[in-house]
Amino acid sequence: MKKLINTPESVLDDTLAGIAAAHPELTVDRAARVVHRADAPRPGKVALISGGGSGHEPLHTGFVGPGMLDAACPGEVFTSPVPDQMLAAISAVDGGAGVVFVVKNYTGDVLNFSLAAELAAEQGIEVRTVLVDDDVAVQDSTFTAGRRGTGATVVVEKVCGALAERGAGAAEVASIGELANAASRSFAVALTAATVPAAGKPGFDLPGDEIEVGVGIHGEPGRRREPLRPARELVAEVVETVLADHTLASGDQVIALVNGLGGTPLHELYLVYGEVAARLAERGITIARRLVGNYVTSLDMAGFSLTLTKADPQLLELWDAPVATPALHWS
């Protein structure tokens, strides 16, 4: 393992120190492990809080700021945060208008955020939770933990943040988040495994000419292993897989996210985006908005995920609303 770290044990704290130094516009509470807007709490505004394991940067700390999250709770690398962090986030940013959690559907995240919501309820604070589960690689059945939450988290956090910024109530904010999630599907392929600092070696062994198809964002292997093929063929399969589970038809508009998993250069991501755009154009599907870059990463994993969100005028309008966070900013 070759990484820019001090010790595997101090990775999270050292990263938080760096975020604090780089982003004076955010408040970083290193003891509580919460990153929040410096102007919080804002009275009358719904508090939008998310979090999850570290190693997915910029998710979630990079999406804290006006127009998006009020606070993020980073857990240890690939490990969900603990309820104490969510409670600390609530006390830092709750403006009295209600709290909405955005939670990716991973067992640990769901358990810890539910415990936090229960503990908050004991203090008289009602929390609504938007569960993100966009990954079509997982069979959504009662015999599995259900679909994972991956790239769509960015879309959900963006539109919920925009609505919360306008003073909408918690129910309304949660409801637009659920709508954005329901309109989103994602699928990912990995060219290499991620190396968790504490483990010191890649999460799975992958021969040089093979890829893992249908991976999540935590170093876990995908649903199958295949030989590497030219990007055109690979992207065609990814697009087909996403569309097979979607309700998109000719004439529809989408928000498209071509997301790097952390170890893939931007030139390859643009190459992938070009292939995605061509495939969608053949189908008569218009990419109304897009992001190309590293937004929901898996440490140093090479590969990409594609997220397509079926967009209506309301979602596009909320997507376009001003946002000022370290990783997403436009006015």
Place this chain on the structure above:
Amino acid sequence: MSYAIDHDLAVAWLRATAAAVEQRHQELTELDAAIGDGDHGTNLRRGFAAVTGLLDELDPAAPPGSVLTRAGTTLISKVGGASGPLYGSALRAAGTALPAPTADMMDLAQALRAGLTALQKLGGAAVGDKTMVDAFEPAVAALERAAFDGFTLREASALAAEAAEAGARATIPLEARKGRASYLGRRSIDHQDPGATSTALLFAALAEVSSPH
């Protein structure tokens, strides 16, 4: 002896568990890397190090149940992931069921049944899903049978440890239906579940500290 567990035994049990986790954290992490995300040993090690710190500060008069409850709370606030809330809730529920300064074998078995119920309620897993429950359930069942038959803690905990170990090994051929391994589907077959393995350590630790009794 007339009772199975008191303050000192509860403390010794948790210390022995912490020592076992410390000794075998790499193995747990490797098992997890095969079918999960490779942090089970690291996370439990962090949690049980915090539990060890808590044990040093406990009131010696605290009933065994409060030792377990506070250890559970510590795991919930230090571990994260799925194992923190699951182990934490199980220990908290077991601890809540043991309010007296001493408890007999049947009380202990019933308390651990309450812990298992809390674990299953939170995680939604049943025997056969390739999770902690595959080791926890047979261990509790062994304790209950042994308590009913009037066995001593030493005998009962040895049987429970054996049952937990067998349960953990029995996860090898299973296809995971809960937790992160479930995303692998059939590829999760032929790997021992890390959660069931750490649960076997918990019951082995109980047997270890019970052997002088």
